[in-house]
Amino acid sequence: MKESLSRNVANEPGAEAGLSWRRLVPTQISDLISQFAAAGALIIICIALSIASPVFLTLYNLFNIVSQTAVTAIIALGMTFVIITAGIDLSVGSVAALAGVLGVKMMVDLGLSWPLAVLGGTLVGGLAGLANGLLITRARLAPFIATLGMMSVARGLVNIITGATAVFGVPDSFRLLGQGMIDGVPIPLITLIVLAVAAHLLLSRTRLGRYTYAIGSNEEAARLAGIRVSAYLVAVYVLQGLLAGFGGMVAMSRVASGQPNFGDGLELDVIAAAVIGGCSLFGGQGTILGTLIGAFLMAVIRNGAVLLNIDTFTQSVIIGVIIWLAVIWDQFRRRRFAESTR
Amino acid sequence: MPSTSMETEQSPIIRLRKITRRFPGVTAVAEVDLDIYPGEVHVVAGENGAGKSTLMRILYQVERPDAGQIYLNGEPLSFHGPHYARALGVAMVHQEFALAPHLSVAENLFLGREPLRFGFIRRRRELAEARRLLEQVGLDLDPRRLVASLSVAEQQLVEIARAISFNARVLILDEPTATLTEQEIARLFEVIRQLTAQGVAVLYISHRLDEIFQIADRVTVMRDGRVVATLPLAELSEQKLVQLMVGRAITNLYPRPETHPGPVLLRVEGLSRRGLLHDCSFEVHAGEILGLAGLIGAGRSELARAVCGADPIDSGRILLDGHELHIRRPADAIRAGLAYVTEDRKREGLALDLGVDQNITLASLPARLGLLLLRRERSVALHACQRLNIRTPSVRRKVRLLSGGNQQKVVVARWLETQARVIFFDEPARGIDVGAKAEMFALIGRLASEGRAIVLISSYLPELLNMCDRIAVMREGRIVGTLSRGQFSEERIIALATGASEVTIP
Numbered sequence: 001m002k003e004s005l006s007r008n009v010a011n012e013p014g015a016e017a018g019l020s021w022r023r024l025v026p027t028q029i030s031d032l033i034s035q036f037a038a039a040g041a042l043i044i045i046c047i048a049l050s051i052a053s054p055v056f057l058t059l060y061n062l063f064n065i066v067s068q069t070a071v072t073a074i075i076a077l078g079m080t081f082v083i084i085t086a087g088i089d090l091s092v093g094s095v096a097a098l099a100g101v102l103g104v105k106m107m108v109d110l111g112l113s114w115p116l117a118v119l120g121g122t123l124v125g126g127l128a129g130l131a132n133g134l135l136i137t138r139a140r141l142a143p144f145i146a147t148l149g150m151m152s153v154a155r156g157l158v159n160i161i162t163g164a165t166a167v168f169g170v171p172d173s174f175r176l177l178g179q180g181m182i183d184g185v186p187i188p189l190i191t192l193i194v195l196a197v198a199a200h201l202l203l204s205r206t207r208l209g210r211y212t213y214a215i216g217s218n219e220e221a222a223r224l225a226g227i228r229v230s231a232y233l234v235a236v237y238v239l240q241g242l243l244a245g246f247g248g249m250v251a252m253s254r255v256a257s258g259q260p261n262f263g264d265g266l267e268l269d270v271i272a273a274a275v276i277g278g279c280s281l282f283g284g285q286g287t288i289l290g291t292l293i294g295a296f297l298m299a300v301i302r303n304g305a306v307l308l309n310i311d312t313f314t315q316s317v318i319i320g321v322i323i324w325l326a327v328i329w330d331q332f333r334r335r336r337f338a339e340s341t342r
Numbered sequence: 343m344p345s346t347s348m349e350t351e352q353s354p355i356i357r358l359r360k361i362t363r364r365f366p367g368v369t370a371v372a373e374v375d376l377d378i379y380p381g382e383v384h385v386v387a388g389e390n391g392a393g394k395s396t397l398m399r400i401l402y403q404v405e406r407p408d409a410g411q412i413y414l415n416g417e418p419l420s421f422h423g424p425h426y427a428r429a430l431g432v433a434m435v436h437q438e439f440a441l442a443p444h445l446s447v448a449e450n451l452f453l454g455r456e457p458l459r460f461g462f463i464r465r466r467r468e469l470a471e472a473r474r475l476l477e478q479v480g481l482d483l484d485p486r487r488l489v490a491s492l493s494v495a496e497q498q499l500v501e502i503a504r505a506i507s508f509n510a511r512v513l514i515l516d517e518p519t520a521t522l523t524e525q526e527i528a529r530l531f532e533v534i535r536q537l538t539a540q541g542v543a544v545l546y547i548s549h550r551l552d553e554i555f556q557i558a559d560r561v562t563v564m565r566d567g568r569v570v571a572t573l574p575l576a577e578l579s580e581q582k583l584v585q586l587m588v589g590r591a592i593t594n595l596y597p598r599p600e601t602h603p604g605p606v607l608l609r610v611e612g613l614s615r616r617g618l619l620h621d622c623s624f625e626v627h628a629g630e631i632l633g634l635a636g637l638i639g640a641g642r643s644e645l646a647r648a649v650c651g652a653d654p655i656d657s658g659r660i661l662l663d664g665h666e667l668h669i670r671r672p673a674d675a676i677r678a679g680l681a682y683v684t685e686d687r688k689r690e691g692l693a694l695d696l697g698v699d700q701n702i703t704l705a706s707l708p709a710r711l712g713l714l715l716l717r718r719e720r721s722v723a724l725h726a727c728q729r730l731n732i733r734t735p736s737v738r739r740k741v742r743l744l745s746g747g748n749q750q751k752v753v754v755a756r757w758l759e760t761q762a763r764v765i766f767f768d769e770p771a772r773g774i775d776v777g778a779k780a781e782m783f784a785l786i787g788r789l790a791s792e793g794r795a796i797v798l799i800s801s802y803l804p805e806l807l808n809m810c811d812r813i814a815v816m817r818e819g820r821i822v823g824t825l826s827r828g829q830f831s832e833e834r835i836i837a838l839a840t841g842a843s844e845v846t847i848p
Contacts, residue, residue: 208712210704222693
């Protein structure tokens, strides 16, 4: 019936009458600017750094930036989904450590091959995400509380399991994941690109992605539209857990050992990447591309600070100011939109 | 009880002259003159949308009038907002209370003006003052209790205590009994009488006939933003009051759709939800428009939500085409072909930050193997915009940026895409301008004539009288009567909805 109806209307002359595309332009430009405010900042800083430091624009340095930020960026892909639902996941750093260490132990203690161990570690992260999702939807905990608890639980577990000492003895081949190259391109970069494209498609082209936005924009409307909100929320936190677990494995591969203290404070970098990239903590807004830009903006600033001999404390101040500016910009844009409805 | 002759003896404490307030598309209050005398209970009566609340909000200076002048004790007032009104002795208790639930009664009473000494709150003084105020409104409770632990009626009395603690000379009560039990209402009335005995003027908004005759000294009836009459209660009968409230000959503001009701499509039997719905049964035929009338809080939205899976039910059966449906969540209802166009489109209907297209397809995403068919989505949205005349520069525009009428059409479009056969419209004309209203009702008529069953909830009787084939009237969670077209009269519906004895119009 819908089909025939659509066709009927399509056959009518002037099916697009009343839709003037000209009036769209201001909105589109405003959207573009907001989307790429961070991108603009990134480009300007890159240009400035390549002038200020001869080292910056070398392939070696650029790959170095990518390798260092790949883990943050991979986990931030999941955070984009979480924040779009108006949620938050504070446990990603601890979960990455737990998953990474358990993955390493699968190789060291069980003798698993490294690809299987990576899969295992990723699934451990997924389990933690499942627990988060169930705590939020079944026990009705606020995401902040549920994941705050998980942050503590996962960190405690990894220290219990390892006795708070690093796990050594991984096979050499495991280094490939975090340190390897294919035709001179770092494998973490390739991995990140593949995952980012997949995440982008998931977010923009699938039901899961669409419902992620709908739930974050208006959970009750989504429920009344027949969307099983709880199921999709669980899926989003599982996805975040899987990415945190995988990110943990990449991180362990980079140091070729299991580090129980890895990822302390990583959640803040991950959230910052998403927020700088345009995700709204109130939900309903955010893109994968934006989050990637946010992650790289922070990485480039840190890298530039090292090249220009700016100390880490000053770097920290700069990153904080950038977070403020990104969110102030976002709110300014929102206010303008709200007014234009009148 | 103060006599009506005081009009000649006393001068009014409040005089409103030619007060006018316009909203886009509607004049909510039109050239209203009103005199309020000290010590009287002055009821402002009228149907929903008659302009009562807006008028009170103007008096309390929440709403700025577009024209007109307010006089207090003969002095013209300037407009500075509710703080100013309160300082002058005008206080208002809103329908929704403005108490902080996590603070104690005493803390709430003195919020923002705590008795201080050297910057510290004088707690003992605060408590003593609070006890005195509570006594004044006949409320016997410990002022240290948290507001959250009080009943609705107690909270309301606390609100009144707070209002009179500002030495209010004029107290505005906006439908204060909506959520109270009989005993609580009796107690409230006692407090009101005590206050008027002390010379306080009480402005009491209501459309419940029984209450009006219990409490009023004088009654002002409003209709379509205008004052129809101000009369002492002695000169009013129930019958006359209803006539004044209804007033107009039923005009044809709404196109009467051509409906041809067919067989029963939806049948609901004995639907109950504890405390909200009691044994509700009704049926809707294919191609029929069934109206649901009743006061606010009578359970109309709750009934629609329960049938459509938005709220759980305790008992009852829902049958579509004679087959029982097992609806546990909205998705079940949608799959069966039911749709609920919510009353509050911004809170429950729309994802405001998503595009027109994404909102239209939210309940019927075109997808294959989980992948969205974006081109199909776009064409579906374009055709829906065309069909329902949704005016937007682009189907990708955020719904937040559309007008109320167009937003409402987006919600309707979503449910048409689910192939719904039974559609519940909950106050579909609320908050949209007159032109969009006419369009919305024309659309509803068209949907019925296409063979869908329509359930139309409205608080504005002319809408129901013109649109519906039958009207079911609800009161306190029950369906108290169903009228067929030949039996339609506003008086009969109001009588059923308020529980007043039926008024016969000659």
